[in-house]
Amino acid sequence: MNNTIKSISSLEILDSRGNPTVRTYVELNNGIRSVASVPSGASTGKNEANELRDGGKRYGGKGVQKAVDNVNNHIAKVLIGKNVNDQKDIDYSMIELDGTDNKSKLGANAILGVSMAVAKAAAQSSGLPLYQYLGGVNSVRIPVPCMNILNGGEHADNSVDFQEFMLVPHGAPSFKEGLRYVAETFHVLKGVLKKKGLATSVGDEGGFAPNCESNEAAIELIIDAIEKTGYKPGIDLSIAIDSAANSFSPNLDDNYDLSWSGLGKMKTADLLEKSAEWIDKYPIILWEDPVSEGDWDGYVSFTKRFGDKIEVVGDDNFVTNTKYIKKGIELGACNSALIKLNQIGTVTETIEAVRMCREAGWRYFLSHRSGETEDTFLADFAVAMDGGHLKTGSACRGERIAKYNRLLEIENELRGRSEYRWK
Known part of the structure; x- marks a missing residue:
């Protein structure tokens, strides 16, 4: 079969927040056609690859016509005729064409859409599901879903400082059952909130966004819901937190302002003491971005103190970039890195970031x-990377459920060969 690229084209579509993003189509000379759509973040690290936006009045400046034009009139010309299975060559050809450190010329959104669509087309052409094409035929581990159940920070308009409180069904026997555990608890939490007169509206990722009297009160609500659902906190279900500390560190350093929830202004040492109280009191299994991206000493201190008890995940400080992950490994700043395809902008570079974590003995959190x-690319990618856990939102909103349903399909396809374990 002729696996060469015949055409590449993009158009502007809308994401789950109603903002423009890029959808890309790749067609091969053998007739295969694939499509990929690019996500967009709200809470972002300053060193993320550049998401090219148009500016001006159209869509409030968030249009992506420039990125679309870069695919249609620049990237396509370079890649047409290349073998679709040469993912690394294709991705690095785009990086070279862009010529900047952060993909600001062509746009990481333009580049990633092509990279994802190429991987999908190559998988189809090879007759393999995407997860096996990227990870090999022994890719059988379905990730534990870390489900966003309560939102705060930049993902919600409420009084909770921390961005995400997640449920982790590590005690379930399978992905299917783990998804049931968290979905059931999600619905019970809605009833708990209603009974207390709290809002049951949801944030960007589908988690509830009530005005709690404190961050600690948010955890208490979740514990209550776990128990009311009939599960055991710390055994069946545990809690993961994403502080997204950049959002309450005005200068991205060791100064923090949690006045929103009444904790007031703090230094890193104060934040660590409060974290210690919570880790001792609650079944917390993972903590993401506990300090700001510029507080490297804070990351080191947090990991030294808690890294043997919980997974300490860096996101805004690493931005899926091997340059910063390498620094974190050398410093001992975390023991895990969050992995997001659009933070770095190509499938190849994302796989390289995963490989660096794996070789250092770190975990990696898709x-x-x-x-x-x-788009369900992320679900297949999580299985291919064998990381063991994934966050992709709550038990509502179709763009989140699509990923969970794809994982159910994969588990079913594997017919008893699948694995499900936290570590």
């Missing part, structure tokens, strides 16, 4: 973005 699409 993640969606707050502005998502119905």
